[in-house]
Amino acid sequence: MTTPFPFTAVVGQDDLRLALLLNAVSPAVGGVLVRGEKGTAKSTAVRALAALLPSVDVVAGCRFSCDPAAPDPDCPDGPHEPGASVSRPARMVELPVGASEDRLVGALDIERALSEGVKAFEPGLLADAHRGILYVDEVNLLHDHLVDLLLDAAAMGASYVEREGVSVRHAARFLLVGTMNPEEGELRPQLLDRFGLTVEVAASREPGQRVEVVRRRLAYDDDPAGFAARWAEEEAAVRARIVAARELLPHVRLGDGALRQIAATCAAFEVDGMRADIVMARTATALAAWAGRTDVLAEDVRQAALLALPHRRRRNPFDAPGLDEDKLDETLEEFGGPEDEDPDPDPDGPGGGGGQPPSDGPADGPPEESGSGGGAARPEAGQGGEPQPSGAGEQSAVRAAEPFRTKVLSVPGVGEGAAGRRSRARTERGRTTGARRPKGALGKLHLAATVRAAAPHQRARGRSGPGLVIRRDDLRQAVKEGREGNLVLFVVDASGSMAARQRMSAVKGAVLSLLLDAYQRRDKVGLVTFRGTAAEVALPPTSSVDAAAGRLEALPTGGRTPLAAGLLRAHEVLRVEKLRDPARRALLVVVTDGRATGGPEPVALAGRAARLFAAEGVASVVVDCESGPVRLGLAGRLAGELGGTAVTLDELRADSLAGLVKDVQGTSRRAA
Structure with missing residues (x-):
């Protein structure tokens, strides 16, 4: 068995280490979601935590790790008679992204149940993780129904398996830890809320700290056992501190002053429901126990808010998580009571080691960005002066108009792709x-x-x-x-003709609205843009709708309209993606006024490129951006060549009175 990297040897990452330790002290906190870029010691820290947890006593021979002092009366291996017990290390169980439902919750032998009436049950990973850690790497890539199952088990402390009238229940209390890279897609808000705490991690930009990370990693790789031995004393000290904090936890007093601060903070940040208040109370209590105190103080409430609220505050899907710390401090000061007194500082710091001095305060992401409306956080962008005619030079990026709820666009037929919320499957x-x-x-x-x-x-x-x-x-x-979720590939015309009459702001608002819809329907998205003389893949297909929104906001306009180049590039993107993920069906969304300029026979070439999609049966829709009193109907003709349908910007709105066929039927065409 490979020696794990010592928890106390992890450099920096104070918030991450503290959140994990608080859950080790009080599993009732509800687990940790660790968000951050790749290569930031997320998995290393989680795996290292298991070695710090105290050993557990279990009933000998019980596959469900029942506690001999209080065995589960409903244990499938029970009833347990008083007898031999064994002590073993706390387990850390990993849930693979591709796991099945049966692997997670266990499986009943249906054939024996029907023919013999026997409840033959094979335990799953939830049973293995009981009284230990359940670790889900890339939890945002896990199928939604699996996330629902494990979060329900974490909330209820039990797992239920129901199959055709045959049911099995067993205890499943574990420390739930999930890690994710936001660039690969987000979790749904209601699932985010089920994680007790969340932390944002990023690689240090301080050269000295980065040098220490490399030094320790190389030393560990050369001699894992020897490296772990050098940190054994620090590991033992943290392990003892966890045990002491667990024993102190029932004696910690959560006074009325701290409760008022918790309630006021949750109200100030407009979090939904009461789970945030409860998690904050449990976290603040665990913080006091970890510091060796029996009273919860204002600093505990502040730290609890920074760990428990960023993923719960009301925000739009493209807004960055985080809290306005100035607002937090004002709320705590306003509702502070006489019970709140400054304690003596803890000389050991919250992380319990790691060779790093304690930070002056938790860094839980940047303050909330200010801005208008409900879209993504948008960088300031100039308007690039007056609109220029087609063929003019590049203009600065313009801000998107406010997003709106769109009509449902779906792929016809029945697919077999990844679970989602768009097309039948x-x-x-x-x-x-x-x-x-x-x-x-x-x-x-x-x-x-x-x-x-x-x-x-x-x-x-x-x-x-x-x-x-x-x-x-x-x-x-x-x-x-x-x-199912689909691959929605946006092909956006960024030429000079689109910039005329300041249409680009409305066009970006429409695409942003479609991106919001794709986020809610669990789609993958990609972005191809074309202008000047060529097309480019602004964003390869990804589950990160946030990234697509960011690329869209920074998109400049100007130049001619190489429509054929944009379509051919999109065709190549879909061809490659089909090899990677054959089961995921594509929906092509072309956003253009239909003009084609530049090069010999641009209109004919664009028509031939469009017919490639029609021949392969790719579902498509053209968002017609043409405006003005005189309309040429070019987008409608393009839709006909694609074998899809054309809709105007107004028809795209869900509250529009204009009719829109929901399924993008291959035979449905809008004439020019």
Whole structure:
């Protein structure tokens, strides 16, 4: 077994280490979500924490790690008689991104349950993680229904497996830790709220600290056991401090003054529901116990707010997380009471070691950016002077208009892509539409179809009792239909003709609105832009809608309109992405006024490029940006060549009175 990197040897990352330690002291805090760029010791710190947790006593032979002092009365391996117990280290269980539901919650042997009436249950990862750590790397890439299952188990402290009237329940109390890179996509807000604390981590820009990171990592790689031995004393000290804080925790007093500050802070930052108040109270109490105090002070409430509120405050999907610390300090001061007194500083610092001096205060991301409306945080951009005619030079990027709720655009037919909320698909969850023989392990059993398949053979199989004689060939799996996420590839015209009449602000607002819709529907997005003489992939297909919004905001305009180049580049992007992810269907969204200029026969070349998509059956929609009293209808003609449909900016709005076919049908065309 590989020796883990010592927790106390992690350089810096004070907030990350503190959040993990607080959950080790009080698992009721509810876990940690660690957000940050790659290579910032997220996984290293989590794996190192397991070695610091005290050993646990378990009932000998129990697959569900029951506590001998208080065994679970509903344990599938129970009832447990008083007897032998064993002590073992606390486990750290990793949940792979590609795990199935059965691997997470466990699986019932449906064949034995139907034929013998036996609850034959194989425990899953939730059972393995009981009384330990459940670690989910790249939690934002996990299927939504798996995230729902593990967060429900974390909230209830138990896991339930229900299959066709056969149910199993077992305890599942664990420290939940998830890590994610925001560039690869966000978690839904309601799932973010289920994590107790969140921390933002980033690599230090201080050369001295970076040198120390490299020095320690190289020393560990050369001799893991020897490196760990040199940090054994610091590790033992933190382990003892965790035990002492756990013992002190029940004696910590959360006074009325601290409770008023907690309630006022949550109200000031307009967090939804009461979970934030409860998590803050538990975190502040754990902070006091970690500091060796029996009273919660204002500094504990402040630190708890910085860990528990950034992911809960009301914000739009493209806004950066974080708290306005000045506003936080004003709220704490306004509602501070006589109970709040400055304590003696803790000489050991909150991180419990690591060779780094304690920070003056937690850095939990930048203060909230000010701005108008509900879109992404937008950089100031000039308007680039008066609009220039087509073919003019480059203009500065303009700000997007306010986003709006869009009509639903979906891909026709039934796909089999990743779970999402856009187009019809055969999925693991949804309404049952039929049955089929299972391919490999049985998933969701279709009971009626299984009985129908087995019934004609009962006499030949010698059935004598009331139960059915079930064989493997009789089993039928339910075919379910739900929704999938698609690849929405935006092809945006940034030429000079689009800049005329200051249309680009409205166009960017429309694309931003579609990006918001893609975020909510769990799509991947990509961005191709064209202007001047060529097209470029401004953003390869990604799950990070935030990144697409940022690239859109910085998009300049000007020059001719190489429409054919934009379409050909988009075709190449879709071809490559099809090789990477064959099951994910694409939706092409072309945002243009339909003009094509530059080069020989630009209109004919654009038509030939468009017909490539029609021949391959790619669902497409053209957002017609033409304006003015005289309209040429070029976008409608382009939609006809693509085999898709054209909609105006006004028709794109969900509250528009103009009709819009929701499915982008290949045969549906809008004439010029």
